Amino acid sequence: MIKMKSGRRMLAAALTCLAATAGYSQTTEPAAAPAAAAPVSWSTFSGWKRYHGNCATCHGPDGMGGTFAPSLVNSLKAIDQDKFMDTVVNGKANAQLAMPSFGADPNVMCYIEDIYGYLKARSDGALPRGRPANPPAKPKDFADAEAACMGV
């Protein structure tokens, strides 16, 4: 069995590192003009990718919501980053719906800032639906932090 290399401390360290590279392109362009959208940052692109790898199964493509879980485009209008982090790390449960805890999952935690940034951009109307256009090449510091955090 493959074991997770990093403990929480390592995750936390990597997260701090990732946080430094986080931040998404804030454009005031309305979502209706995707062709003219400014190129996204790697972090936003990474957030798009990881969101669709780990979250979209329930929360739907582009954060739009699915039949199992709410639209995060809407939710992020109501909750702040702390509450977002708390929910992702610890999960929550009720009778019909359940959000798993991702606190020990590097596939989510190594990219949590990216995912938040991506969703916030979607929520703010700064980013249209779909794969962000013209993503940059993966920056070296990001690749190094990713390798350390993921352990693969």
Place this chain on the structure above:
Amino acid sequence: MMKLRYAGLLCASAMLLAPVSSASANDELLTMQTDASQWVMPLGNYSSTRFSTLKQINRDNVKNMRVAWSFSTGVLRGHEGGPLVIGNMMYVHTPFPNKVFALDLSKDGAIAWTYEPRQDNKVIAIMCCDTVNRGVAYAAGKIFLHQSDTTLVALDAKTGKVAWSAVDGDPNVGETGTSAPTIAGNLVLIGNSGGEFGVRGHMTAYDIATGKQVWRAYSQGPDSDTLMDPKKTTVLGKAVGKDSGLAGWKGDQWKLGGGTTWGWTSFDPTTNTIFYGSGNPGTWNPAQRPGDNRWSMTIWARDLTTGKAKWVYQMTPHDEWDYDGINEMVLVDRQWKGKDRKLLVHFDRNGFAYVMDRMSGELLGAEKFDPAVNWASSVDLKTGLPVRVPEMSTEKTGEDIPTKGICPAALGSKDQQPVSYSPDTGLFYIPGNHVCMDYEPTKVAYVAGSPYVGATLLMYPPKGETNLGRFVAWDPVAQKSVWEIKEQFSVWSGPLATSGGVVFYGTMEGYLKAVDAKTGEVLYRFKTPSGIIGNINTYTFGGKQYVAVLSGVGGWAAIGMAAGLSGDTDGLGAVGAYRGLSDYTNLGGTLTVFEVPG
């Protein structure tokens, strides 16, 4: 009362089906499956044809069909599968929390008993594709339920009291239960779910009387796990060799090898053989699991009594697209190139319709049943290998780069929703998807109980088209479609063909449709309270024919469609041409039963 009713049928059915072991507790099922007045197993009969000889409701009067009665399950989310009818009782199941209702048809569907298991709701979060359940099974006075948390429970069919229960797997590592049990001989068989969590797929047989495990057969690993015989088990006529389930894996990766068995199982009593398929291998990032990944994406033929593998055929070695091979295996006896053959027909997620000799495992035919399929140009019938299109290889394109325009999408040209086969028309009726995708593999780390996917997908209809679904009549011998109906959304409902010359199916907007089996002309439609992803059945009560279906939108297709599948950067020229499913229907489980008055 029940005994008397079947006595008359015994003589006729004994000529059709010779029971293999004289003392099976459920030999009754061999007879019951031929009794059109009941619906005794999820796919209608052991051959999985989902066909009924009833014809009171037919192509002339189906236009007069109306709702006879309906019943709310009180449960939201995806209602796959369909009810059973045994004597005067109808057994209705639900998604998590997996309630079972016994409805008394002699009392206008009054609830005779309800069963609701106690399950940790954490299991909800590890069900990749909604909290679905595909139905219960019946044998020997018991109803068998395969719960989300993998528990298999036997209930007294009269009272709903638990006779026994057995735990099949561990939700803490991502194993779940969604499949309907299959009962054959003295055994109840269940396959597992969890292919998105790096679990190992297996088929397991339990004694119907006691719940004791009789055999377990894994989809990969050494021969002692796969129950393969290096000399006797064959692949396309050749011996598989020693530990073939370890071949095609790097190191220990077979231990995260997927190959789950969450589809349907068919049974040929004349040879005591069961048939089913296995799903995707481990992660969806093909670069992380070099090799053929045996025996994922495989059609399995096993001896019912021992579980020993008779033959295997791997349809999609080293999958790069998530084309699970779990769709149902339909057993039909037909002429093939002038010779009577015992056939197995399988419409795979990968878009090819496979025709095999189910006795020998010989591959006779493999043709695309959706013209959009573009990941492979054909299947070489000698080697059994798909002829892959290099541009559609997600591994060649590489990690973090999308391979664009692959058809079908991971949903497949058809998913688990089972086909129907009419011996009257000789045609299969295929509930189909018509969806393509961009597929972008990414690195993924294995964490027990967390998704082990490693790919990002975008889904949309084929270029220049707007329909995400097709309902297709298919000639299995000519290997051609005869007619098709374009549907706005995937057809995620198992159809029913009848001797009335009608085929019934449901749509994700919620329509129950009846179409002419020969021409596809729509003869009747009714919009039920929620989208239909369930399978249609039919039965008689008091001498009158009814048609029943579960509504309750959800399932994998509904995840994306609820929000609309198309991103506006896809450049399809179809933006706005179709909208999200949420504009058409809403959640909620309802059983609707139809009749023709008079």
